[in-house]
Amino acid sequence: MIVYKAMTNDDHAAIMALLDAMPGVKVRDADSFEGFARYLRRNPGLSFAAEEDGAFVGCVFGGHDGRRGYLYHLAVAPTHRRRGIASALVRNALDALAAEGIGKVHIDLLADNADGLAFWQAAGWFERPELVRLSFLPTGNPQG
Numbered sequence: 001m002i003v004y005k006a007m008t009n010d011d012h013a014a015i016m017a018l019l020d021a022m023p024g025v026k027v028r029d030a031d032s033f034e035g036f037a038r039y040l041r042r043n044p045g046l047s048f049a050a051e052e053d054g055a056f057v058g059c060v061f062g063g064h065d066g067r068r069g070y071l072y073h074l075a076v077a078p079t080h081r082r083r084g085i086a087s088a089l090v091r092n093a094l095d096a097l098a099a100e101g102i103g104k105v106h107i108d109l110l111a112d113n114a115d116g117l118a119f120w121q122a123a124g125w126f127e128r129p130e131l132v133r134l135s136f137l138p139t140g141n142p143q144g
Contacts, residue, residue, distance in 0.1 A: 002085060004092055007047040007059065012036045014056045015049060022075040024113035029141060031073075039063065046100075048092045050076070050085045058085045062093035069097040069105035074116070086119060108133060 007015065012033050019025050029035070040047060043063035050058035058076040062069065071093055076085045097105060107125065109116045 001052065002057070002080075002083070002088075003051045004048055004088060005051065006045050007040060007049050007061075009033070009037045009040060011049055011056070015059050018056050018059060018077065019073055019075055021077075024110055024116050025073055025075050026110065046093060046096045048089050048096075050080075050089055052080070058089055060086075060089040060093050062097055064097055064100060064102045067102075067104075069094075069100075069102040071105060071107045074107075074119075087123065090123065 015036075016027060016031060019027050019031070039061065043061075046062035046064070048060055048062070049056050057080040058074075060074040061072040063072075064070065071090065074086060074089060076089075094105060107120060109120070
């Protein structure tokens, strides 16, 4: 049976191992334990993990800036796909964001993540052709 829970700092190593094994997901320096803990502290109760038999099989990070919500690192182990786990994780995060008064949520995908794009589009999410994402790296570290 799949159990869904809000992520805690104790979950870091197992969540990073899950993410590191996922095609279409890039683990960066920002995903260090310190970055993970800071993210959860700033966005309590908005990131969720799916667990079966004591092992994490899926996760999603949720957060907001006070106006807009953001989801990151949605991942489900290939052995557990097509069971509704990703949809349940997203629903948990969207419900938690809605409880915070957040009515619009964004995601970013790597351009070559065809499976991810198909999932999100099938769930009713849409591309915003009028937007362009720009980034700035104050430290110069592209892994930031």
